[in-house]
Amino acid sequence: MKSYKSMTKDELLSLKKELEAAYVDAxxxxxxxNMARGxxxxxxxxxxxxxxxxxxxxxxxxxxxxxxxxxxxxxEGILEARQLMADVMGAPVENxxxxxxxxxxxxxxxxxxxxxxxxxxxxxxxKLDKVKFLCPAPGYDRHFKITExxxxxxxxxxxxxxGPDMKMVKELVESDPAIKGIWCVPKYGNPTGCTYSDDTxxxxxxxxxxxxxxxxxxxxxxxxHDLYDEGDELLDxxxxxxxxGNEDIVFEYCSTSKISLAGxxxxxxxASEANINWVKKSxxxxxxxxxxxxxxxxxxxxxxINGIKAKxxxxxxxxxxxxxxxxxxxxxxxxxxxxxxxxxxxxxYFISFDAMEGTAKxxxxxxxxxxxxxxxxxxxxxxxxxxxDSNIRIAPSFPTPEEMAQAAEIFVLCVKLATVEKMxxx
Amino acid sequence: MKSYKSMTKDELLSLKKELEAAYVDAxxxxxxxNMARGxxxxxxxxxxxxxxxxxxxxxxxxxxxxxxxxxxxxxEGILEARQLMADVMGAPVENxxxxxxxxxxxxxxxxxxxxxxxxxxxxxxxKLDKVKFLCPAPGYDRHFKITExxxxxxxxxxxxxxGPDMKMVKELVESDPAIKGIWCVPKYGNPTGCTYSDDTxxxxxxxxxxxxxxxxxxxxxxxxHDLYDEGDELLDxxxxxxxxGNEDIVFEYCSTSKISLAGxxxxxxxASEANINWVKKSxxxxxxxxxxxxxxxxxxxxxxINGIKAKxxxxxxxxxxxxxxxxxxxxxxxxxxxxxxxxxxxxxYFISFDAMEGTAKxxxxxxxxxxxxxxxxxxxxxxxxxxxDSNIRIAPSFPTPEEMAQAAEIFVLCVKLATVEKMxxx
Numbered sequence: 001m002k003s004y005k006s007m008t009k010d011e012l013l014s015l016k017k018e019l020e021a022a023y024v025d026a027x028x029x030x031x032x033x034n035m036a037r038g039x040x041x042x043x044x045x046x047x048x049x050x051x052x053x054x055x056x057x058x059x060x061x062x063x064x065x066x067x068x069x070x071x072x073x074x075x076e077g078i079l080e081a082r083q084l085m086a087d088v089m090g091a092p093v094e095n096x097x098x099x100x101x102x103x104x105x106x107x108x109x110x111x112x113x114x115x116x117x118x119x120x121x122x123x124x125x126x127k128l129d130k131v132k133f134l135c136p137a138p139g140y141d142r143h144f145k146i147t148e149x150x151x152x153x154x155x156x157x158x159x160x161x162x163g164p165d166m167k168m169v170k171e172l173v174e175s176d177p178a179i180k181g182i183w184c185v186p187k188y189g190n191p192t193g194c195t196y197s198d199d200t201x202x203x204x205x206x207x208x209x210x211x212x213x214x215x216x217x218x219x220x221x222x223x224x225h226d227l228y229d230e231g232d233e234l235l236d237x238x239x240x241x242x243x244x245g246n247e248d249i250v251f252e253y254c255s256t257s258k259i260s261l262a263g264x265x266x267x268x269x270x271a272s273e274a275n276i277n278w279v280k281k282s283x284x285x286x287x288x289x290x291x292x293x294x295x296x297x298x299x300x301x302x303x304x305i306n307g308i309k310a311k312x313x314x315x316x317x318x319x320x321x322x323x324x325x326x327x328x329x330x331x332x333x334x335x336x337x338x339x340x341x342x343x344x345x346x347x348x349y350f351i352s353f354d355a356m357e358g359t360a361k362x363x364x365x366x367x368x369x370x371x372x373x374x375x376x377x378x379x380x381x382x383x384x385x386x387x388x389d390s391n392i393r394i395a396p397s398f399p400t401p402e403e404m405a406q407a408a409e410i411f412v413l414c415v416k417l418a419t420v421e422k423m424x425x426x
Numbered sequence: 427m428k429s430y431k432s433m434t435k436d437e438l439l440s441l442k443k444e445l446e447a448a449y450v451d452a453x454x455x456x457x458x459x460n461m462a463r464g465x466x467x468x469x470x471x472x473x474x475x476x477x478x479x480x481x482x483x484x485x486x487x488x489x490x491x492x493x494x495x496x497x498x499x500x501x502e503g504i505l506e507a508r509q510l511m512a513d514v515m516g517a518p519v520e521n522x523x524x525x526x527x528x529x530x531x532x533x534x535x536x537x538x539x540x541x542x543x544x545x546x547x548x549x550x551x552x553k554l555d556k557v558k559f560l561c562p563a564p565g566y567d568r569h570f571k572i573t574e575x576x577x578x579x580x581x582x583x584x585x586x587x588x589g590p591d592m593k594m595v596k597e598l599v600e601s602d603p604a605i606k607g608i609w610c611v612p613k614y615g616n617p618t619g620c621t622y623s624d625d626t627x628x629x630x631x632x633x634x635x636x637x638x639x640x641x642x643x644x645x646x647x648x649x650x651h652d653l654y655d656e657g658d659e660l661l662d663x664x665x666x667x668x669x670x671g672n673e674d675i676v677f678e679y680c681s682t683s684k685i686s687l688a689g690x691x692x693x694x695x696x697a698s699e700a701n702i703n704w705v706k707k708s709x710x711x712x713x714x715x716x717x718x719x720x721x722x723x724x725x726x727x728x729x730x731i732n733g734i735k736a737k738x739x740x741x742x743x744x745x746x747x748x749x750x751x752x753x754x755x756x757x758x759x760x761x762x763x764x765x766x767x768x769x770x771x772x773x774x775y776f777i778s779f780d781a782m783e784g785t786a787k788x789x790x791x792x793x794x795x796x797x798x799x800x801x802x803x804x805x806x807x808x809x810x811x812x813x814x815d816s817n818i819r820i821a822p823s824f825p826t827p828e829e830m831a832q833a834a835e836i837f838v839l840c841v842k843l844a845t846v847e848k849m850x851x852x
Contacts (some may be wrong), residue, residue, distance in 0.1 A: 037498070045496040049483040052719070056482070057475040070471040070687040072463070100526050101717040108712040115542050116552060116576065126542060126552040142711075149711045150542065261496040264719035285568075285575045286534040291527040291720065293478070293690035 003338040004419060012420055019417040023370065026410050031371035033407040038190070038349035039398040040262050040315075047314050048260050048301075055297040063299075069292040075283055081266060081295035087305035088223050089254050090236045091270035097279065100290045103255040103267040107217060108146050110251060110269075113282050114180070115150055119213035120248070120278045125152075125180065134172060134182035136164035138352055138380035138391045140190040143183040143219065147382075154382035157182075159192060161343075163200035170207060177210040181217055187234040188222035191352040191380055191393035193345020195232035205240035207249060215275075216250040222348040223254050224312050227320050231347055238270060247272040256298060258315070258349065259308055266298050319349075322396040322404045326351060329408035339419045342394075351394040352380070359418040360389045366414035372407045429764040430845060438846055445843040449796065452836050457797035459833040464616070464775035465824040466688050466741075473740050474686050474727075481723040489725075495718040501709055507692060507721035513731035514649050515680050516662045517696035523705065526716045529681040529693040533643060534572050536677060536695075539708050540606070541576055545639035546674070546704045551578075551606065560598060560608035562590035564778055564806035564817045566616040569609040569645065573808075580808035583608075585618060587769075589626035596633060603636040607643055613660040614648035617778040617806055617819035619771020621658035631666035633675060641701075644678040648774040650738050651684060653746050657773055664696060673698040682724060684741070684775065685734055692724050745775075748822040748830045752777060755834035765845045768820075777820040778806070785844040786815045792840035798833045 007015065061070050065079045076082065077098025086096040099106050118124040125131045132153040135144055139159070147154055155172065157164045163186070173179050184204075186196040196204075204216055218237055226232070241249050248271075256265035269279065302308050327344055330353075334340050342353045355363055360377035367374050375393040378386040394411075396404055433441065487496050491505045502508065503524025512522040525532050544550040551557045558579040561570055565585070573580055581598065583590045589612070599605050610630075612622040622630075630642055644663055652658070667675050674697075682691035695705065728734050753770055756779075760766050768779045781789055786803035793800050801819040804812040820837075822830055 039498055042494070045487070045494065049487070049496075052482050052485075056478050059478075061471070061475070068468070068471065070475075070689055072465055072683075072688045074689075102714060105713045112538055112542060116538060124552070126550070142714075145711050149708065257498075261719060262498045263496055263500075263715055264717045282575065285571050287531045288528060288568075289689055291690045291717065293687060294717065294720065 001336040003336060004423060005338050009424070012424055016417070016420045016424065019413065019420060022413055023366070023417055026413055027370045029371070031406060031410065033371060033399050033403050034373045035395050035399065035407055035411075036373045036375045037398070038258070038395045040258060041318070041398050041400065044315060044318055044397070045261060047318070048311065051260055051297060051301045054300040055293065059300070061296075063296060067292065069296040072288045074292055075280070075287065075289045077268070077290060078292050078295050078299070080299040082268070084299055084302060084304065084308070085254060085266065085268035086270065088308060089220055089252055089268070089270050091238050091252060095238070095273065095276055096268055096270045097276060098266055098268045098290065098295055100267060101264055101294070102257055103219065103221065103253040103269075104142060106253055106267055106269050107143070107219065109286075110217075110279070111146055111150055111152075113279075114213070117282060119180075119215065120274055122213035128178070130178045132176065132179045134164075134169060134179060135382045136182070136184065137382060138191050138393070139183055140185055140219070141375070141379040141384070143217070144382045147183070152180075155179075156382055159189070159194075161192075161194045163194070163196035166200055166203040170203065173207050173209045173214060175210055179209070180211055180213055181215050183217050183219070185219050185221055186237070187220060187232060188225055188345055188348025190221065190348065191350035193343045193348045193350055193352065195234055195347075198235045201235035201237055201240055205237055205246055205249070206244040207246070209249070214249070218250050218252040220252055220254045222258070224308055225258060225315070225349070226312065226347045227316050227323060228346050248274050251275060259311060260298060260301070264294065266295050319397060321401050322399070323351065325401055325405045326394060326396050326408045329405065329412060333412040334415065337416075340415055349395060349397050351396065353392045353394055354390050355392060355415055356419045356422055357388045357390050359415075359422050360386060360392050362418040362421065363392060363411075363414045366418060367411055370410050370414065372410045374411075427762040429762060430849060431764050435850070438850055442843070442846045442850065445839065445846060448839055449792070449843055452839060453796045455797070457832060457836065459797060459825050459829050460799045461821050461825065461833055461837075462799045462801045463824070464684070464821045466684060467744070467824050467826070470741060470744055470823070471687060473744070474737065477686055477723060477727040480726040481719065485726070487722075489722060493718065495722040498714045500718055501706070501713065501715045503694070503716060504718050504721050504725070506725040508694070510725055510728060510730065510734070511680060511692065511694035512696065514734060515646055515678055515694070515696050517664050517678060521664070521699065521702055522694055522696045523702060524692055524694045524716065524721055526693060527690055527720070528683055529645065529647065529679040529695075530568060532679055532693055532695050533569070533645065535712075536643075536705070537572055537576055537578075539705075540639070543708060545606075545641065546700055548639035554604070556604045558602065558605045560590075560595060560605060561808045562608070562610065563808060564617050564819070565609060566611055566645070567801070567805040567810070569643070570808045573609070578606075581605075582808055585615070585620075587618075587620045589620070589622035592626055592629040596629065599633050599635045599640060601636055605635070606637055606639055607641050609643050609645070611645050611647055612663070613646060613658060614651055614771055614774025616647065616774065617776035617817075619769045619774045619776055619778065621660050621773075624661045627661035627663055628666055631663055631672055631675070632670040633672070635675070640675070642676040644676050646678055646680045648684070649680050650734055651741070651775070652738060652773045653742050653749060654772050674700050677701060685737060686724060686727070690720065692721050745823060747827050748825070749777065751827055751831045752820060752822050752834045755831065755838060759838040760841065763842075766841055775821060775823050777822065779818040779820055780816050781818060781841055782845050782848055783814045783816050785841075785848050786812060786818050788844040788847065789818060789837075789840045792844060793837055796836050796840065798836045800837075
C-alpha cells in the first residue's frame with residue numbers, strides 16, 4: 001500500500017472523499033460495540049460457570065488445615081488459597097495474603113494506609129508537602145486514578161518493549177526522596193502487552209531509593225495469561241530483590257479476575273515479611289477476614305497451579321482469534337501506510353495502538369459516532385493527558401470474534417480518516 | 427441467698443475457702459471453652475449451608491435487571507441485593523449500597539476517606555489538629571479500635587437501657603466542632619443487648635452538631651436478630667433525620683454475617699443522597715465492584731425480607747436456650763448476692779455483665795486459668811480501659827448449650843471468688 005506520507009495534496013483530498021463515504025456507510029450500520037475495557041466475554045465466563053458447583057452443601061466446609069471456611073477469622077486467607085495464589089506469582093506462601101474479590105482495592109488500601117499511617121514506620125504521606133509517583137506510560141488508567149485521587153504528583157516515564165526507561169527511573173528514584181512509588185504491570189502490560197526484560201526486573205530489584213518508604217507496585221495482573229503455548233517469561237522480582245539485599249522494595253499483586261470469574265475472583269498480595277506485617281497491622285483493624293467460602297471454592301475448583309494453567313489454555317484458545325482478527329486487520333489495512341504502529345502481544349488483554357500525533361482523540365470520537373466505544377484517548381497517561389494525543393488502548397476480549405472484526409474495520413477506517421484530516425490541516 | 431455485703435469478715439473468709447476448693451476442682455476438669463467473640467456456632471452455620479446450592483451452573487447468571495453477576499461492574503451492588511439489604515435496615519433502596527462480605531471494612535473505609543479526603547467537601551481530618559469521637563460504653567471493641575488506630579480521641583459516654591446519655595451527647599456534639607462522630611449499635615447493642623428508645627433515636631436525629639462533618643455511625647448489626655417472637659422495635663433513624671431536616675447526619679450499616687454465613691455474607695450501607703454520592707466518589711477509584719455472585723446467591727436464597735425473617739427464627743430457636751442457660755445460671759447463683767448485675771437481652775449476640783468494681787480483670791484471668799476464654803476485661807471501653815474494671819462481655823453463641831452451661835458455672839464461681847477476694851482486701 002502506498003504510504004500516506006508520499007501522497008500529494010490532491011491524492012490526500014481524493015482519499016479523504018473516499019474515506020468519508022465509507023464512514024457514512026459505516027455509521028449507517030448502527031453498530032454498538034465495546035472495545036473499552038478488559039472485560040472477559042460471556043463465553044469466557046461460561047467456561048468457568050461450573051466453579052459454582054464445586055462448593056455445595058455436601059462438601060465438608062472445614063479445610064485440611066482445620067479452618068471452618070464459613071465462620072469469621074483467618075485474616076490472611078486460608079492456607080490452601082494462599083498457596084494457590086503464591087504459585088501464580090511464584091512467591092513464598094508465608095509471604096502471601098489472600099484478600100477479597102479484586103486486587104485494585106488492595107493497591108488502593110496500600111496507598112491509603114501509606115497516606116494515613118506511613119509505610120513501615122515512616123512519616124504518613126499526608127504529613128508531607130509533596131508525594132510523587134512514577135507512572136510508566138502508556139499504562140493502566142485505574143492505577144493513575146488512584147494516585148491522582150490521593151493528590152500524589154505523577155511523573156510520566158516512557159515505556160519501551162523492555163519495560164520502563166530504567167535509566168530515568170533510577171535517576172529519579174535515587175535522587176528524589178519525594179518519590180514514593182512506581183506503578184508497574186510487568187507482564188503483558190496494560191496496554192502494551194509487553195513483558196519486562198530480565199535486565200529491567202534486575203534494575204528494579206537493585207534500585208537504591210532516596211526514600212526508605214519507596215515501593216514498587218508490581219501489579220502482576222497477567223502472570224499466567226498467555227495467548228500462545230510459549231508465553232513470555234517474567235523474572236521473579238521478589239527473589240531478585242532479596243538477592244540484591246532489597247527485599248522490602250516491592251509489593252506484588254495478582255488476582256483470578258481474568259482466570260475464574262471477573263467479578264467474583266480472589267486476589268492476593270505478596271511482599272517481604274516486614275511489608276506483610278505492616279499490611280496486617282492495619283488489616284487487623286479493618287477486617288475480621290475476607291470471604292473464605294470463595295477462597296475455598298477456588299481451591300476446590302483449580303486444586304493447584306496446574307488447574308489454573310489448564311484453564312488459561314481455554315481462555316487463550318478463545319482470546320487468540322480475537323487478537324489475531326484485530327492484528328490481521330491492522331496489518332492488512334494499515335501496513336505500509338506509515339501512519340500508525342501497534343504492539344503484538346503474546347498475552348494479556350490489550351493492544352496498544354499509536355496513531356499519528358494529534359489524532360487519537362479524533363479517532364476515538366469518530367469510532368464512538370460509528371457505534372464503537374474505545375477507552376478514552378489519553379486514559380493511558382497520568383491525568384488522562386497523552387502529550388502526543390497518539391495512544392489508544394484496544395481491548396479485544398469482550399466482543400464476539402465477528403463483532404471484533406466489524407469493530408476493527410471501523411477502527412482502521414477512523415484511523416485513516418483522522419490521519420488524512422490531520423495531514424491536510426498542516 | 428445471703429447478700430455478700432451483709433457478711434462478717436469471718437463468714438467471708440470461710441466462704442473464700444469453700445470457693446477456692448471449688449475453683450481447684452473446676453480447674454481440674456481441663457475445660458477449653460470460648461465465650462470471647464460473637465461467633466455463630468457450627469449448628470448455626472449448618473443451618474444455612476444450603477445457600478451454597480442455590481447459585482449453581484444451571485442458574486441464569488443474569489439478573490432481572492440485566493446484570494451479568496459474573497462480570498466486572500455494578501459498583502453499588504446488584505439492584506435485587508440492594509433491595510434485600512435496604513429492607514433489613516428499613517431504608518430506601520436508592521440510598522443503599524451493597525459491598526463485600528462484612529460491614530466493618532465499610533466503616534473503616536468511611537473513617538479512612540474522612541481522614542484523607544474529608545466528609546462531603548469538609549477539611550480532611552488528617553489536616554486537623556484534633557479529631558474526636560464519642561464512644562458510648564460499654565460498646566463494641568472493634569469500633570473503638572478503628573478510631574484509636576486513626577489517632578482519633580475517644581470520649582466515653584455512659585449507656586443506659588435507653589441508649590447513650592443523650593444529654594451529654596447533645597452538649598458535646600453541639601458545642602465542640604472537633605467531635606466528628608459517634609459509634610452506635612442501636613438495636614440489641616454490643617454488648618448490652620439493649621435497644622435505643624424512640625426518644626433516644628429522635629434526640630440523635632435532631633442533633634445540631636457544631637461540626638458540619640459530624641456523622642452518626644449507626645451500626646445496625648442486629649436489625650433482625652430477635653431471640654423471641656416479639657422483638658424490640660427500633661425507630662428508623664434515616665426517616666427521623668429526614669423529618670428533622672437533618673438527613674446527612676447518619677451513616678447506617680448492616681450485614682448478613684449473622685444471618686447467612688459469618689465469613690461470607692454481604693454487607694450494606696444506607697445514607698442520604700449526598701452521603702452516598704460522597705462514598706461513591708472514592709469507591710469508583712477503589713473498586714470496579716464487589717462480589718455480585720455472592721450478592722445474587724443471597725437474593726436467590728432469601729428471596730426477600732420474609733426469607734430473612736424466617737431464617738432468623740431458626741437462629742433464635744438455637745440461640746435462645748444458650749442465652750437462657752446463662753441467664754438462669756446467673757439468677758440462680760448470683761441473684762440476691764448484691765455483687766453483680768447483668769442485662770437480659772431479647773436479641774443480639776451478647777450479655778453485658780457488671781461485676782463489683784475492680785474485679786473484672788481478675789474474673790477474666792481466673793476464668794482463663796480454668797479454661798474459659800472471655801473477651802478481655804476493658805475491651806468494651808475506649809482504649810481497652812474500663813475505668814471501673816467492672817464490665818465483662820458474655821458471648822453465648824459459639825459453645826454448645828452443654829458447654830455453655832459448664833462455662834457459666836465456671837464464670838459465676840470466678841465472679842464469687844474474685845468478689846470475696848476484693849471485699850477482704852478492703
